[in-house]
Amino acid sequence: MAIPIGEMQPAREARRPSRILKLALFIPECLSAATLGLLVLFLVISVVSRYAIDVGLPWSDELARLLFAWIVLVGFAIAVRHRANVGVDWLVNKLPRRGRLAVAMVQDFIVLAFSMFFTWEAWVTVGFSMMQRMPALDITIAWMYGSALAGGVLMIIYALANFIDTLQGRIPVSHIEAEMMRAE
Template sequence: MISLLAGLDKALSRLLVMLVAAIVICVCWQVLSRYVTQTPSAYSEEIARFLLIWLGILGSAYAYRTGAHLGLDLLVNQLPKLLRRRIEMLVHILVLTFSLAVMVVGGICLMALAIDPGQYSSAMEVNMAWVYAALPISGSLMAFYALAALFIPVEEEQ
């Protein structure tokens, strides 16, 4: 299980790096095509927007896994170790519940809404369900990471 987590962490971090690189390339192309060739690209702005959506949503799963999310732990750090661990478990349970109920189920419902009437992006004519797919994917990752945090002690992972 720990090796699966390590592999997933590595794959997700590489994917996030590739998304950032793709955004940089896309935006650079947009600037070059607009100011150098005087013919702005019709697709690069929309591609960059969709990549940014995927980056932000998948990045939230990675930030949760690495503990990089913003948190107010001033009070929690003052508590005894056992109570602090119970509060951390409660937080992981809340994250698990949120990620399954809102991100996975809600994301799938959002995808279904985009597929049924055929909601397409304006420039590239891409079905918006592909863009919305970031929600259930990231929610599944967050749920998996929350389960791992609940059942695998931090000491075992390191």
């Protein structure tokens, strides 16, 4: 059955984020939370073993560094999706809706371009790091630099989703606008 082009999808359904995109955000958030819990656990074990039992665990510092890299870089990608990057929106809020939309498109494009560059450089770095090893864990250091690659891939996905949202006219509500809406 053919559907006329003008009746392809109702507007409200076209604006919902897909389940795949929600899952692509939910899984890294859960993994980051679990990694943070694991990092805290290993740091507590390291401190207790070093000061209470007087036995240092040589692998604990390397593991903490590895987990911290994953938390930071995957967390940075999550911040891209939530548009939680640092910005000053005072001037942008003074613009009319079309101006804010144009600024949001430029911003999303710049974030997408940076994400692509970052991912490419992370790919190159992981390639170079395959021969180096972390001495205490005896694994390749590419596991640590892989966090930059994973974060970069997620940043591309999230920046592209943000760009598509902006192209469809869904620009984020600024903090000032949210406060004004609450006051009304």
